[in-house]
Amino acid sequence: MTGRRVGVVGAGYVGLTTAACLAETEHDTVCVDVDSDKVQRLTGAATMLDEPGLPFLLVRGLRSNDLRFACDYTKLADRDVVFVCVPTPSSADGSTDLGAVDAAFDELASVLRPGSVIAVKSTVPVGTTRRLAERLRGIGITVVANPEFLREGHAIYDFRHPERIIVGSEDEDAAATVAEICGSARALTLTMSPESAELAKYASNAFLAVKISYANSLARLCAQVGAHVEDVTKCMGADVRIGGHFLSPGPGWGGSCLPKDTASMLHSGRTKGIDLPEVAAARATNAAQPGRLADALEHVLPTPLRASRVTALGLTFKAGTNDVRDSPALTVCTELARRGAQITGYDPRLSSIDPGPLRRCRIVPVDDPYLATKGADAIVVLTEWPSFRDLDWQAIADQAPGTVVLDARNLLDSSRLADAGLRRIGNGSPDGF
Template sequence: MRVGVVGTGYVGLTTAVCLAGRRGLDTVAVDIDRDKIERLSAGEVVLGEPGMAELLTVALDRGTLRFSASYAALGDRDVVFVCVPTPSGPSGAADLRALDDAVGRLAPVLRPGAIIAVKSTVPVGTTRRIADRLQSHQIGVVSSPEFLREGHAVADFTGPDRIVVGALSPRDAEQVCRAYGGAGPILRMSPESAELAKYASNAFLAVKLSYANSMASLCAAVGADIGDVTACMGADDRIGAGFLRPGPGWGGSCLPKDTAALVHTAQSCGVRLHEVEAARATNAAQPRRIGDALRDVMDCGLAGLRITALGLTFKSGTSDTRDSPALAVCATLVAEGAQVYGYDPELPAIDAGVLDAAGVIAVDDPYRATKAADAILVLTDWPQFRSLDWAAVAEHAAGAVIADTRNLLDPEVISSAGLTYLGSGRADGF
């Protein structure tokens, strides 16, 4: 089988290297970014995903993977996976211009009988609309949304908990299933169900995370401990332990845009998804909640304070700052007059312009970043922050307040260093 991939971002590049390097399929990946294509063709990994570099090397050495900036290179492909961005538009609806452009470029290139598998997250009805558009070209269209976690993308692709194939014909479904090669359980359904299943899955995770943050606020108010409460909840297999840890909010490339698009789709159909709307409102309130907690414990305004942000990416294990809740918190503090210094283990890979936009002064060493700090916020759950010498931090930031939004640190270690510890959802926290 000959496969193609359009787009070499997280989803596209992971799809290409796994199909070529692990499955051994003849794979061509296309991207309009010529510089990226040249770098990938030379074996340069443009994403810091575990296992990515090794699979890229294997695929290039075997000759099973080629990169091109020309859609014409996809002319002989049996299945082409389209993995282009579908960001939120002003109304919350998904912006499908990149997808429609890719389909327009593929239509005159692909041979009759070829199949386009849409891995991009798209609103319900998109696959059928594209199929109608391509009917005269005799090109099949299937919805096969991705379920990859940044930092675990290769593992998730090669050992998924489910593969969703939403097809209009059994023949098209069989071809796409063959491409996956039995990598995991396959759920076959209509394109509409496949499209909605992706949004429904991400929105449910967002609801669960926001619920944990709301419970953390209640725990702090009544003297309970969020860790004990969520341990009890997670022990119930009807609930599960995942996505129950409090934090500064959820972000990244998926949950913000997917919840917005789902709410927009529902409203256009006359349906209100109150649960998802509430989860988005709770998430948007997290930066203010953290700012209020600092103001209360320090018994003063935030103007003029020197605050250190430990962690700037939206989660650990990635350099991605898209919709990072850490940066949202920083921007809120800066807006109130605080001077915010930021450190992240992935700082060299973070766009300086993104930090400037949030008002963050980047510092490439955690000890220098925390020097003379009035408050230190743990905003991303990098395990490296646990092993910092907190006594050394206290020497240069005497009396600083440590607001641990991820409950990552050991409170006793912080207290014994002479620093004030604030945990999320704890009796002595916020």
């Protein structure tokens, strides 16, 4: 063992990725979670998280004994550094529920020895790290902010190759320790105040949300003036001041971060009497996307939505994951169902998707794309799975003659669909919506 003794609290996407990657670099790693069933599964090298590379690292860490799981916080008593990676969901008013964070700190305060460091990876409102640090200062435990920037579907890669490491602390030794543990020789390390580190995470995610919503507004304008949004955004993305990422229109943004982080940022602003109209507008545009897609279908279908069968291709919030939390695909399906459409849904990860959210959205799941599309009045592409391009669209047309394909992700080849006798409705194009 050449590394440090580290702990991780929380075995979700961030926590489990952090624990597995720290163990990979020969840090003696203990991961604690309050869910005993999850701990038992992980101890047996089983995880429900659909993250490339994670199963291999899990098995490797368990076999080397560099990675262990427990429910008991006393297993963290000898740790040098503990990373807190627990959920921070939104409350109804947009504020952040810090119940899990505070509960974790209560436990850690009772077991950690003086001189240890707690690094908060959970996304928390500005001021949280300082508040927690003041709580533990009297017992010799240092608290730093260490926000994560892991993308689902790329989390292992992102941990191994971070673009930047942010540590918010006024204790130089603690900041250096956390940076060393998380570090990479090629990564930019930025040390700042806890408040700056906390706000940097929210500011980054809110800016991405603004870019996506702007692309969706551009798509609406393009469809009206005869332009192609992909040409417009390609031009924009070629400008190094703008960049091409997050400029693709779609059904809206979602997932476990952008909705709650933008809500929390607006709430924090309100508490200080500061409006953030750009973020508020991005949320308003995003909230309108399901209605925009439903209106487009209403316009092109020969029958009302209440008498139509619609197939949703893609249910996860993005390709490469089985996560449907705040999925824009499900939000669109909910709006279509509200207007009376019968919704059938297919996703390449359907077998590992929690069926509960699908039921609540009134989606009938079908595990074969050809069965799912059979007899459909409309097909809506909602998630950017590359495999949808390779479907036999002639076979689909034969089973669903006259069906309309609304391509919300601009994923499909118009000429290929036209050859099959299908009408494709693109997002942000002259003959689209």
